[in-house]
């Protein structure tokens with residue numbers, strides 16, 4: 001059985017919320033067993049933070065969607081069987097948000113070309129995906145026609161919960177502590193150095209606050225209450241912690257950090273690969289919506305501040 005990937009954490013909950021019974025039956029079981037793997041097709045060369053500007057088009061002809069356009073930064077698309085993607089299906093819709101649909105597409109067809117992008121780490125974890133009259137059945141549509149923006153936000157909520165999970169902060173901080181226990185900093189044991197002790201204690205406080213906040217969100221949800229704006233903060237808090245952990249590790253590892261060039265996959269990089277973890281922590285502040293965008297969302301949707309003007 002293959003490792004299930006983003007299908008289980010992002011697509012399955014979206015299908016449960018917004019999919020037809022036929023799509024649930026068709027895709028959920030095999031996604032959960034890991035027999036089919038998914039890639040996410042949101043970003044395009046000119047549509048990242050401003051996702052609704054996407055230009056990939058899908059036209060319905062003879063019972064099939066015909067898809068033309070390009071996606072970029074699709075994580076591990078070279079190993080995926082299917083993609084959940086956003087395409088413009090209603091070019092005449094009154095606003096750019098209303099003309100988008102959420103489609104499921106088989107990537108193993110002649111109209112699809114997948115080109116992995118080589119990273120500075122030497123591996124290729126992202127791809128460009130080109131659609132040249134690729135097709136997909138008319139009913140492989142999640143939500144209604146032109147309702148893709150609403151569905152995409154459901155998937156993004158699941159993606160941000162996945163990235164923002166407090167348990168990963170706790171685990172990473174424990175790994176940092178084990179590194180600190182066996183490291184020296186400025187010639188003394190790191191845990192005896194006042195600056196390092198202070199940095200670790202401040203971070204320990206942030207990790208605990210994130211953990212207890214996640215318990216609170218869980219118990220409120222379990223009691224049918226809305227945790228409110230607190231859920232909007234998970235991704236930003238978790239990726240900030242992840243980045244601070246990696247920065248402290250960089251100081252603890254010292255020169256060896258530079259001597260071991262970052263090669264290989266950043267995924268699952270543990271204490272033996274702190275340099276990769278550092279680079280991965282930068283990527284996490286971007287994937288699933290950048291930290292700046294998370295701040296905008298917290299300000300506008302969470303705190304009710306005025307929307308920023310036409311950026």
Ligand SMILES: Cc1cc2nc3c(=O)[nH]c(=O)nc-3n(C[C@H](O)[C@H](O)[C@H](O)COP(=O)(O)OP(=O)(O)OC[C@H]3O[C@@H](n4cnc5c(N)ncnc54)[C@H](O)[C@@H]3O)c2cc1C
Pocket residue numbers: 039040041042043044045047048049050072073074075283284286287288289290291292293296311
């Ligand atoms: C690890 C990783 C995995 C990814 N996986 C996928 C994937 O599987 N599928 C997929 O579709 N995409 C994926 N992406 C792409 C990701 O969603 C985009 O990189 C992200 O949304 C930002 O878009 P962009 O790169 O075009 O940057 P831009 O949108 O051009 O942003 C550039 C900078 O401007 C800032 N900025 C932009 N708009 C505003 C604003 N309104 N207010 C304040 N600041 C702003 C941003 O914060 C950023 O610092 C992945 C990215 C990473 C790093």
